[in-house]
Amino acid sequence: MADCETDQCPPAPVYHAPAEVHISTAATTTTTTATNTLDPTTFIAPRSGPAPSVVIEFCDRYACSADGMFFSPSHLIIATECPDNRLVGISFGCDNRVGPVSMRDNRTTLSRLHRATWTQTELFLTFPPPALSSITLVPLNSTETGGRFRVWLLPADSDDPKLVWDRKTEGGFPELKVLKQRIRDVIQPGTSLGHSDAKPTA
Template sequence: MAEGATCEDCVPSVEGQTLQSKVPSPKPQDPLDASTFVPPSPLPSPSVTIEFCDRCRWLHRATWVSTELFLTFPTPALKAISILPLNSEETGGRFCVWLFLGGQPPVLVWDRKIEGSFPELKVLKQRIRDHIQPGKSLGHSDHK
């Protein structure tokens, strides 16, 4: 997209006019005035949370997995991915992938300690797909 161009999907138009001009603009956000801050809402569904042991230095692996999931399941299939570093004795060695579906209990999609290894992306993608888009083909990463 050319610099300065507006995404047509983000700014709908009606007969040459953008709807953006008809919607009142919210109070401008001042980066130094906390009263203008807009807090994030709870994560939309479906979403994924990746918990990882920060003491084990697994941030890079968690961000790589999240990137792969976003590339495979772009919005609206997957609306959010959060990365949650853990740094305590009780969470040592943890690498868990949770799937949150609105109104249902979270699904533990992968646990490094239970599975005995880090997630193989092919298997992880299949497990998530089976919950959020059962008919979706994952191409070469699909079941044989």
């Protein structure tokens, strides 16, 4: 015997599409400005979420070969938050959302994606909300951003992002304890970082 006979089942709900759907066609305008990769005064900070937050830009692309082939990043990782700035999850996949998050900019090999996510995790463990409201990863993929790995910090008392690290001008990737010290000195001056603090000089 059937679980539900025809004359006993309630009718299925009927959903009607709205008569008119409004879709915003507004697009984010990107301003192209000449920048010198070795002059931090020409760097343009990416958009950030509510302060205090960190932005990590990175480019996971190999240098172009003679035939012009290169590797493109396959996904983006974004830490998402609810309105009261509590971190509620991490989403994976290509996503152009701009929300209450921090970003990183890196670019050269696949290892930069892993370095960016590792740095993100370490910073959240050291500076959990509300010390940092969010940390966003921003993958790049153009010849102009090749080799880039930048970390930006938006303090709570400023509208201007502060460049905390740039791989090219610093001569390499950041050592975590140094990066943590620089961020701490801005958002929590005087707070001990334990083993991440520099040893006093004799």
